[in-house]
Amino acid sequence: MLTRLLLGVLTLLAILVASFFLQRIAPGGPFDLERDMPEAARQALIREWGLDRPVPEQLGLYLKGLCRFPPDLKRSMVQPDYTVWEIVGPRLQVSASLGFAALCIALVLGIPLGVLAAVHDGKMADRVTMLVALTGVAVPAFVLGPLLKWIFALELGWLPESRWVGPANMVLPAFTLAALPLATAARLVRSEMGTILRGDVVRTARSQGLSERRVVFVHALPGALVPVIPWLGPATASLVTGSVVVERIFDIPGLGTTFIDGAFNRDYTLVMGTVIVYSILLILMNLLTDGLLVLLDPRARSARS
Amino acid sequence: MSRAKRVSAPVLDLVWDDLRLRFPGQKNPVLDGVGLRLEAGRTLGLLGESGSGKSLSTLAALGLLPRSAIHVGGTIRLGDTDLLSLDARARRRLLGATLGAVFQDPSTALNPYLTVGFQMSEGLRRIDGIPGREAREICLEALETCRIREPRRALRSRPHELSGGEKQRVLIAMATVRHPDFLLADEPTTALDVATRGAVLEVLLERGHDLGMGLLLVSHDIFLLGECVEQMAVMYAGRIVESGPTRRLLTSPRHPYTRGLLAAAPRLEGPRGRLPEIPGHPPAVDERLPGCPFAPRCSLALPSCAQERPAWVSLGEEGGFACPVTETEG
Amino acid sequence: MSGAVSLPIRKSWTLRVSFAFLLLVGGLALATPYLDLADPDAQNLELGPTAPSTEHWFGTDPLGRDLLSRTLYGARISLLVGLVGTAVAVGIGVLYGMLAGWWGGRADLLMMRVVDLLYGLPYMFFVIVLMVWFGRSMINLFIGLGAVSWLTMARIVRGQVLSLRGRDYVLAARATGLPTRVILRKHILPNIAAPVLVYATLTVPRVMLEEAFLSFLGLGVQPPAASWGSLISEGAVLFREYPWLVLVPGAILSVTLLALNFFGDGLRDRMAAEDHPA
Ligand code: SF4
Numbered sequence: 001m002l003t004r005l006l007l008g009v010l011t012l013l014a015i016l017v018a019s020f021f022l023q024r025i026a027p028g029g030p031f032d033l034e035r036d037m038p039e040a041a042r043q044a045l046i047r048e049w050g051l052d053r054p055v056p057e058q059l060g061l062y063l064k065g066l067c068r069f070p071p072d073l074k075r076s077m078v079q080p081d082y083t084v085w086e087i088v089g090p091r092l093q094v095s096a097s098l099g100f101a102a103l104c105i106a107l108v109l110g111i112p113l114g115v116l117a118a119v120h121d122g123k124m125a126d127r128v129t130m131l132v133a134l135t136g137v138a139v140p141a142f143v144l145g146p147l148l149k150w151i152f153a154l155e156l157g158w159l160p161e162s163r164w165v166g167p168a169n170m171v172l173p174a175f176t177l178a179a180l181p182l183a184t185a186a187r188l189v190r191s192e193m194g195t196i197l198r199g200d201v202v203r204t205a206r207s208q209g210l211s212e213r214r215v216v217f218v219h220a221l222p223g224a225l226v227p228v229i230p231w232l233g234p235a236t237a238s239l240v241t242g243s244v245v246v247e248r249i250f251d252i253p254g255l256g257t258t259f260i261d262g263a264f265n266r267d268y269t270l271v272m273g274t275v276i277v278y279s280i281l282l283i284l285m286n287l288l289t290d291g292l293l294v295l296l297d298p299r300a301r302s303a304r305s
Numbered sequence: 306m307s308r309a310k311r312v313s314a315p316v317l318d319l320v321w322d323d324l325r326l327r328f329p330g331q332k333n334p335v336l337d338g339v340g341l342r343l344e345a346g347r348t349l350g351l352l353g354e355s356g357s358g359k360s361l362s363t364l365a366a367l368g369l370l371p372r373s374a375i376h377v378g379g380t381i382r383l384g385d386t387d388l389l390s391l392d393a394r395a396r397r398r399l400l401g402a403t404l405g406a407v408f409q410d411p412s413t414a415l416n417p418y419l420t421v422g423f424q425m426s427e428g429l430r431r432i433d434g435i436p437g438r439e440a441r442e443i444c445l446e447a448l449e450t451c452r453i454r455e456p457r458r459a460l461r462s463r464p465h466e467l468s469g470g471e472k473q474r475v476l477i478a479m480a481t482v483r484h485p486d487f488l489l490a491d492e493p494t495t496a497l498d499v500a501t502r503g504a505v506l507e508v509l510l511e512r513g514h515d516l517g518m519g520l521l522l523v524s525h526d527i528f529l530l531g532e533c534v535e536q537m538a539v540m541y542a543g544r545i546v547e548s549g550p551t552r553r554l555l556t557s558p559r560h561p562y563t564r565g566l567l568a569a570a571p572r573l574e575g576p577r578g579r580l581p582e583i584p585g586h587p588p589a590v591d592e593r594l595p596g597c598p599f600a601p602r603c604s605l606a607l608p609s610c611a612q613e614r615p616a617w618v619s620l621g622e623e624g625g626f627a628c629p630v631t632e633t634e635g
Numbered sequence: 636m637s638g639a640v641s642l643p644i645r646k647s648w649t650l651r652v653s654f655a656f657l658l659l660v661g662g663l664a665l666a667t668p669y670l671d672l673a674d675p676d677a678q679n680l681e682l683g684p685t686a687p688s689t690e691h692w693f694g695t696d697p698l699g700r701d702l703l704s705r706t707l708y709g710a711r712i713s714l715l716v717g718l719v720g721t722a723v724a725v726g727i728g729v730l731y732g733m734l735a736g737w738w739g740g741r742a743d744l745l746m747m748r749v750v751d752l753l754y755g756l757p758y759m760f761f762v763i764v765l766m767v768w769f770g771r772s773m774i775n776l777f778i779g780l781g782a783v784s785w786l787t788m789a790r791i792v793r794g795q796v797l798s799l800r801g802r803d804y805v806l807a808a809r810a811t812g813l814p815t816r817v818i819l820r821k822h823i824l825p826n827i828a829a830p831v832l833v834y835a836t837l838t839v840p841r842v843m844l845e846e847a848f849l850s851f852l853g854l855g856v857q858p859p860a861a862s863w864g865s866l867i868s869e870g871a872v873l874f875r876e877y878p879w880l881v882l883v884p885g886a887i888l889s890v891t892l893l894a895l896n897f898f899g900d901g902l903r904d905r906m907a908a909e910d911h912p913a
Pocket of ligand 1 (some may be wrong): 560561562597598599600601603604605606607610611615627628629630631
C-alpha cells in the first residue's frame with residue numbers, strides 16, 4: 001500500500017513536470033490573446049509571472065508553492081482577480097457530483113445487466129442486454145446527449161434540457177455520461193459471470209441443492225465483481241474525458257470546461273491547477289481500487305492478517 | 306462395523322436405464338444407452354477413460370448437465386420417479402438431501418470467498434431450516450468423521466488455507482452433511498497428491514458405509530475400483546460394455562476391453578491415467594462406429610463387429626457384457 | 636464442447652453483415668468524388684436549413700449545404716483519420732510491445748507498468764492540449780491520436796513475443812548470432828501479424844471515436860473540411876431547432892463504429908477458434 005502511494009506521488013510529479021514543460025515549449029503564451037495590449041505591458045506581465053526565467057526554475061518555484069500548506073495554486077493568469085482554487089473549487093464540486101452520479105448509475109445498472117445476460121446466456125435477454133451494451137459503446141456521448149435531450153427535454157418535456165440548477169438537471173447529463181461505463185461494466189460482469197457459472201464453484205453450490213438465486217448471488221457474484229474493481233481506475237479516467245463533452249452539451253459549469261478554456265486561453269496556472277486536481281482524483285481512485293481488491297481477495301487478505 | 310440401517314422408509318435404488326444424450330453439432334449421441342443400477346447402501350464403481358461419458362452419466366443424475374445437452378432417450382429413476390422429467394425445483398430438492406456429489410478437483414470446487422463453515426452449513430440452514438448454531442455442530446461432527454484435524458479452525462477458515470487433501474475431505478463432509486441416500490463421487494482422488502489419495506479414499510468409503518449410503522465411485526483406475534467397490538460397470542465410448550460383481554470382473558472378465566484394461570497394468574503401483582497397453586485411442590464422439598465402438602482396437606474383432614451393435618449378454622447374478630464374439634467362449 | 640460448434644456460425648453472421656456494411660461505407664467514401672453529388676461546400680443561404688426531402692435526402696444545414704454530400708465527404712475524412720491514426724498506433728504499439736516482450740525481465744516489467752499507468756490517465760486531455768497549443772493540423776491529429784491509442788496493441792504484441800521468444804526457430808536464429816533487429820523483423824513480426832491486424836481492426840473505431848470527440852470540441856478537423864464529428868459539432872449548436880443535423884451524422888457514425896466493433900470482435904473470435912480448435 002505504501003509503495004502504491006509512493007508510486008502515486010511519483011506519477012503525480014511526472015504528470016506535473018510533463019504538463020509544465022509541454023506548456024512552455026508550445027509556441028505562444030498566455031498574454032498573446034489580447035491583441036490590443038501594448039507590448040510594454042505584455043513584457044511587464046511576463047516578467048511579473050516569471051515567464052522570462054528558465055523553465056526549470058519556473059517549475060521549481062511552482063512546486064515550492066505546492067509544498068506549502070495549504071498548497072498555493074497561484075492566481076489565474078488570465079483572470080488575475082481569482083485564485084486558481086477559487087475557480088476550480090466550485091467546478092470540482094459540480095463535476096464530482098456529476099461523475100459520481102454517473103458512476104453510480106453505471107454500476108447500479110451495469111452490474112445487474114451483466115448478471116442478467118450471463119444467467120440467460122445465449123437467450124433473448126442476453127442478446128438484448130448485450131445489444132444495449134454495444135450501443136453504449138458505439139454511440140458516443142455527443143450523439144447520445146443530444147438524442148436524450150431531444151426525446152426527454154424537447155419532445156416529452158419531462159426533464160430540463162440544460163444548465164445546472166437542481167437535481168432534475170442532473171438526470172440527463174448523468175445518464176449520458178454513464179452510458180459508456182455502464183456498457184463496459186455490463187460486458188465485464190457478463191463475461192466473468194459466464195465463466196464462473198460454468199465453473200466448479202457453481203457446480204458445487206448447485207449440487208448442494210441451493211436455489212438458483214442463491215447460487216447466482218451468493219456464490220457467483222462476488223467473483224464476478226472482481227474484474228470490475230481494477231477497472232474503476234480507467235473508468236474514472238474515461239468519465240473525466242467524457243465530462244468535457246457532457247458539460248458542453250448540457251451547458252454545465254464543470255471542471256472539464258475549465259480545463260478546455262484554460263488550455264485555449266493559455267492560462268498556465270489554471271491548467272496546472274486542473275491537472276493537479278484530476279491527477280489526485282485518479283490516484284485516490286486507484287488507491288481505493290487496490291484497497292478494495294485486497295479486501296475482496298481472500299488470499300491477499302489472509303496474507304496480511 | 307455393521308451397516309447403519311435407516312429407520313425411515315426403505316431406500317430405493319438409483320437406476321440409469323438406457324440413457325442417451327447428444328450434444329448439438331454432433332451426429333452421434335455422446336451417451337449411447339447407459340444402464341446402471343446403484344443399489345441403496347451398496348457400492349458401485351463406474352470405470353472408463355476420459356471421454357467415455359462416465360462424468361456425464363453422473364452429472365445427468367444430478368441434473369447438472371451442460372445446458373446444451375439434449376436428452377435423446379432413456380431414464381434415470383429413483384423408485385418410480387424419473388429424475389430427468391422433474392422440474393428444476395423438484396430436482397433441486399433431491400440434491401444434498403437424497404443425492405450428494407463429490408467432484409474431481411477440490412482446488413476449484415470450494416468458493417474462495419466464503420468460509421468453509423458457511424458453505425458447509427448453507428444447505429442445513431437454508432433448506433432444512435436448522436438454526437446456525439445447531440448446523441455448526443452438525444458440520445463439526447461431519448468434519449471430524451472425515452478426519453479433518455482441528456475441525457473448529459477448519460470451519461472458520463477459507464478454502465485457500467487448506468491443503469488439497471483437506472479440501473477434498475471438506476467436500477466429502479459437505480456432500481454428506483445432510484445424510485443423502487446416495488453419494489456420487491466423480492474421480493474424487495485423481496487431482497490429489499499421490500500420498501494423500503489413499504487416506505481420502507478411505508474417508509470417502511468409511512463415510513459412505515457409516516451413513517449407509519449408496520456410493521457411486523467413478524474412476525479410470527480399474528485396480529482402485531477393484532479394491533473398494535462391490536459392483537463394477539465398465540464404460541467405453543458412451544456405452545456400458547460390461548458390468549457385474551467386482552470379483553467376477555477382475556477374475557473372469559468377458560469383454561475384450563475389460564480384459565485389455567486388466568492386462569494393461571501391473572497390480573501394484575500401476576501407472577495412472579493412460580492405459581497404454583491397448584493400442585490406439587478411444588474414438589471421438591463422431592468417429593464412433595455404428596457397431597461395437599471398440600472394434601478398431603480389439604484383437605478379437607470380426608468384420609461384422611463394426612456394423613452390428615453387440616447385444617447385451619446377461620450373466621444373471623454375475624452381470625453381463627456386450628460382445629457376441631466372447632459370448633461363444635462359454 | 637457443444638458451444639464451440641454452434642458459436643462461430645452465429646458470430647460469422649454478424650461478421651458478414653458488418654463486413655458488408657463496412658464495404659459499403661468504404662466504397663461510398665472512395666467513390667464520393669465521382670458521384671453526382673451536390674458540392675458539399677456550396678452554400679445556399681436562401682434555402683437555409685431544411686429537413687430531409689427527396690431533393691436533399693439528409694436535408695441541408697443552416698448554410699443550405701447538402702447534408703448527404705457533406706456526410707459522404709465527411710466519411711472520407713473520418714475513415715482517413717481512423718486509418719492513419721491506427722497506423723501510427725500500430726507502429727508505436729508493435730515496436731514497444733516487441734521490445735518489452737523481447738527484453739523481458741525488469742525492462743519488460745517497467746515498460747508494462749508504464750502502460751498500466753497510462754491506461755489510468757484521461758489521455759484525451761493530452762491530445763486536446765496538443766491540438767490547442769501546437770496547432771490544429773491534420774499531422775498533429777494523426778500523431779496525437781496515434782500516440783494515445785497504442786496501449787492495448789503493445790500489451791498484445793508483448794504477450795505474443797514473450798511466448799514466441801522461446802520457440803526453437805527463434806532460439807536457432809539467436810544461436811547463429813543474427814542481430815536482434817533482424818530476428819524481430821524476420822522471425823517474430825511475421826508470426827504476430829495476424830493478432831496485430833485483428834487488433835488494428837478494433838483500434839480503428841476507437842481512433843474514429845476520438846477524432847469525433849476532438850472535432851466535437853472544435854479541435855479536430857478544421858473547416859471547411861468536415862468529418863462526422865465536426866458535422867455533429869456544427870449541428871449541436873442548432874440542435875434545438877434542427878435535430879436531424881446531429882441525428883443523421885450521429886446515427887451514421889454510431890452504426891459504423893458498431894460495425895467496426897462487430898467486425899473486429901468477429902475476427903478475434905475466429906482467430907481464437909483457429910488457435911484452439913474445439
Ligand atoms: S464385439 Fe467385436 S469388436 Fe467389440 S469387443 Fe467384441 S470382439 Fe471386440
